[in-house]
Amino acid sequence: MKMEKKSYTFDEIKQKLVNYCVYQDRCHAEVEQKMRDFLLIPEAKDEIFLYLMKENYLNEERFTRSYIRGKFYIKHWGKTKIKINLKQKGVTEKLISKSMDEIDDEDYEKTIRKIYEDYFSKQKGLKEYQKKSKTIKYLLSRGFEYDVVLDLMNKD
Numbered sequence: 001m002k003m004e005k006k007s008y009t010f011d012e013i014k015q016k017l018v019n020y021c022v023y024q025d026r027c028h029a030e031v032e033q034k035m036r037d038f039l040l041i042p043e044a045k046d047e048i049f050l051y052l053m054k055e056n057y058l059n060e061e062r063f064t065r066s067y068i069r070g071k072f073y074i075k076h077w078g079k080t081k082i083k084i085n086l087k088q089k090g091v092t093e094k095l096i097s098k099s100m101d102e103i104d105d106e107d108y109e110k111t112i113r114k115i116y117e118d119y120f121s122k123q124k125g126l127k128e129y130q131k132k133s134k135t136i137k138y139l140l141s142r143g144f145e146y147d148v149v150l151d152l153m154n155k156d
Contacts, residue, residue, distance in 0.1 A: 021052055079108075
């Protein structure tokens with residue numbers, strides 16, 4: 001049985017998209033994806049988009065900055081992984097670079113060191129070089145840059 005799509009008025013859709021943006025910062029691509037669910041004509045999409053930006057519900061820089069903070073300070077992702085994910089969301093290289101200052105250099109180093117020490121100490125029954133190699137791989141998979149990881153290893 002096929003579910004009928006409920007149809008909404010223009011104002012209801014606009015309000016739903018406002019709520020969507022208020023709940024959590026969104027990037028343009030996420031809002032566009034959400035708009036596809038409502039089968040809007042291009043003019044209506046443009047009007048809602050402009051409204052969301054004008055009223056500051058939709059702000060790509062704010063989204064980018066909060067995304068970077070969240071992924072680093074909460075999920076402990078490295079800069080490489082954060083950049084890749086933002087690019088997939090259609091955020092420009094320029095905006096990503098400009099917003100990377102959300103991550104404090106000292107915090108970044110402390111975080112890598114902590115993840116390194118935690119992961120390294122959990123490696124049991126391996127030779128020293130194997131533990132190091134596994135830990136490097138792990139840090140790279142978390143999105144930390146190779147040269148930063150090597151710097152850390154050389155400080156040990």
